[in-house]
Amino acid sequence: MDYIMNIVWILLLIAVAALLLLDSIKVVPQEYTYVIEFLGKYKKTWEAGLHFKIPVLERVAAKVSLKEQTFDFPPQNIITRDNVTITVDSVVFSKVFDPKLYTYGIENAMYGLENLSATTLRNILGEMDLDQTLSSRQEINAKMESILDEATDKWGIKVTRVEIKNIEPPVDIEEAMTKQMKAEREKRQVVLEAQAHQESVETRAKGDKAAKIMAAQAEKEAKIAIAEGEAKRIQLTYEAQAKGLEALKNADIDNSVLRLRGIDALKDIADGRATKIFMPTDLQDVVSLVGSVGETLGIGDHEDIDRSPKKKPVEPVSADIKETTSEISQQVDAENRKRFASEEDDE
Numbered sequence: 001m002d003y004i005m006n007i008v009w010i011l012l013l014i015a016v017a018a019l020l021l022l023d024s025i026k027v028v029p030q031e032y033t034y035v036i037e038f039l040g041k042y043k044k045t046w047e048a049g050l051h052f053k054i055p056v057l058e059r060v061a062a063k064v065s066l067k068e069q070t071f072d073f074p075p076q077n078i079i080t081r082d083n084v085t086i087t088v089d090s091v092v093f094s095k096v097f098d099p100k101l102y103t104y105g106i107e108n109a110m111y112g113l114e115n116l117s118a119t120t121l122r123n124i125l126g127e128m129d130l131d132q133t134l135s136s137r138q139e140i141n142a143k144m145e146s147i148l149d150e151a152t153d154k155w156g157i158k159v160t161r162v163e164i165k166n167i168e169p170p171v172d173i174e175e176a177m178t179k180q181m182k183a184e185r186e187k188r189q190v191v192l193e194a195q196a197h198q199e200s201v202e203t204r205a206k207g208d209k210a211a212k213i214m215a216a217q218a219e220k221e222a223k224i225a226i227a228e229g230e231a232k233r234i235q236l237t238y239e240a241q242a243k244g245l246e247a248l249k250n251a252d253i254d255n256s257v258l259r260l261r262g263i264d265a266l267k268d269i270a271d272g273r274a275t276k277i278f279m280p281t282d283l284q285d286v287v288s289l290v291g292s293v294g295e296t297l298g299i300g301d302h303e304d305i306d307r308s309p310k311k312k313p314v315e316p317v318s319a320d321i322k323e324t325t326s327e328i329s330q331q332v333d334a335e336n337r338k339r340f341a342s343e344e345d346d347e
Contacts, residue, residue: 020055027049033045033063034063035099035103036053037061071094071117086168094152095158101155102155117162
């Protein structure tokens with residue numbers, strides 16, 4: 001019987017020793033830390049890995065996660081500076097950077113962070129108008145992050161980011177804002193339509209101006225082309241006349257040809273209408289021209305002088321051509337005078 005009792009006690013001692021050994025062996029997971037106390041006093045902080053503690057004398061006071069955590073606090077009502085009650089919902093991102101301060105700095109760190117976030121948000125939004133609150137979320141987030149991070153340093157908490165998730169104004173304010181937004185959109189629409197109409201009118205005016213300029217340019221070029229063609233025609237006419245005079249000058253013209261030219265000149269001068277006749281001094285020529293002179297003066301069988309207005313030619317003769325014709329006549333007359341003078345001298 002005593003033998004059996006001894007065996008039982010030995011087994012109990014082995015079991016207790018095994019339990020104490022298992023309790024003294026601790027494995028800390030990644031991104032976690034254990035706060036160890038020795039006889040109720042802080043001793044050290046275990047990082048991730050395998051650790052041994054003294055049974056009974058040492059204990060794990062807290063298991064602290066080093067991961068970044070998200071705290072979605074419940075919405076709260078806040079009164080702005082212009083006495084408008086709005087509902088604000090915020091989110092806080094934080095992580096523990098000192099497990100010892102996190103364990104011994106505050107009794108309930110997350111509860112303290114929630115209340116600190118609510119009071120800070122009320123203080124910031126209470127100094128802003130409704131419109132400023134709705135349009136300054138980045139500024140609100142930055143202010144809250146700075147204030148919370150500074151206040152939670154002694155708790156071993158690092159506030160990494162703060163976001164305003166939602167801001168809900170009262171229903172009547174929201175309806176007024178909706179109407180205002182609609183009016184602003186209609187105003188922008190009218191302004192854009194007016195600007196589009198103005199641009200359209202300006203573009204059309206510019207197009208008409210460009211078309212008129214092009215038409216004037218085309219008319220100018222056409223007139224220049226017509227003038228150049230007319231100048232070329234006159235030049236060619238004068239060149240042809242000059243060549244004709246040069247040919248007459250170079251040709252050996254006899255007396256019969258000169259007489260024939262003189263008769264043609266007299267015919268053109270008389271034309272059935274002249275009241276004065278220029279006669280050559282050569283008597284022989286006078287005899288040969290008696291018929292023409294008689295018809296011109298109305299002696300004998302003749303026709304009455306046509307004193308009606310002379311019909312205008314179909315194509316007007318330029319002054320330059322008339323001058324050229326008169327020059328030819330003058331040359332013919334000069335040749336006749338020379339010839340008549342030489343014949344008289346011979347006689």
